[in-house]
Amino acid sequence: MSRISLTGYMDVPAARLPAVRAALADHIALTRAEPGCLRFDVTEDLTHPGRFQVSERFATRAAFEAHQDRSTKSPWADVTAGLPRRYTVSEVTA
Structure with missing residues (x-):
């Protein structure tokens, strides 16, 4: 089974x-x-002011995509609009 x-x-x-x-x-x-x-x-990086480290894992691609969809319509999306992000998405075999 693959996780995202x-x-x-x-x-x-x-x-x-x-x-x-x-x-x-x-x-x-x-x-x-x-x-x-x-x-x-999501945690603040103590060595780089203003940087938030992000680590997510979802059971399926569908669950990950549902999260992405919900997040883009949430207050969080408004608060963080336009902020630079560097993310890597990968498929992980369980």
Whole structure:
């Protein structure tokens, strides 16, 4: 069985950090409650100010795609619109 993994980071300028931090807990809670979410972590990088490390794993491609769809329509999408992201998506064999 294949799982979908996303890893990488998002950079947030200092002026937008308060809004991103305020929205993050809800985004994490909603994502972790999604069917097929196996792991979802977003943490601030202590060595690179404004960088948030992202690590996700979903049970199926369909679950990952449903998460992507929900996220693009969420308040999180509005708060993080236009922020630079560098993500790698890969298929992981369980």
